[in-house]
Amino acid sequence: MTRRLISTGSTFEKFAGYSRAVVQGPWCFVAGTTGYDYATMTMPEGIEDQTRNTMATIEKALAEGGFALSDVVRVHYYLKDAALVDSVFAIVGGFFAQIRPAATMLICDLVDPEILIEIEVTALKS
Numbered sequence: 001m002t003r004r005l006i007s008t009g010s011t012f013e014k015f016a017g018y019s020r021a022v023v024q025g026p027w028c029f030v031a032g033t034t035g036y037d038y039a040t041m042t043m044p045e046g047i048e049d050q051t052r053n054t055m056a057t058i059e060k061a062l063a064e065g066g067f068a069l070s071d072v073v074r075v076h077y078y079l080k081d082a083a084l085v086d087s088v089f090a091i092v093g094g095f096f097a098q099i100r101p102a103a104t105m106l107i108c109d110l111v112d113p114e115i116l117i118e119i120e121v122t123a124l125k126s
Helices: 011-016 047-064 082-096
Strands: 003-006 021-024 027-034 072-079 102-107 117-124
Touching (some): 021 047, 027 047, 047 082
Antiparallel strands (some): 021 027, 072 117
């Protein structure tokens, strides 16, 4: 079974020793993804923009691996503050309302103070 590594091109991925996504067989595992904007190389301040950027990066990684959001079976949300939950659900609900993957949300410290959200997904080709 071939293992395929997918990268955003971020130097941090190589430095930290991880891939944005790993495709193995019918599975795609997308690493925890933040709202970093790779076009401008900045992190937006608001939760809405960070969530949209996060989902765009996830969609791109899935597509590069030959997957779509409709293949997502599991999602983990990591939020800096419980007060952000409703804002996040308002956005991710638009992506996942019809797919309805199994989901977990945790409120936790994230690696950088400017990061408000991190999302990771697992997809399975049917």
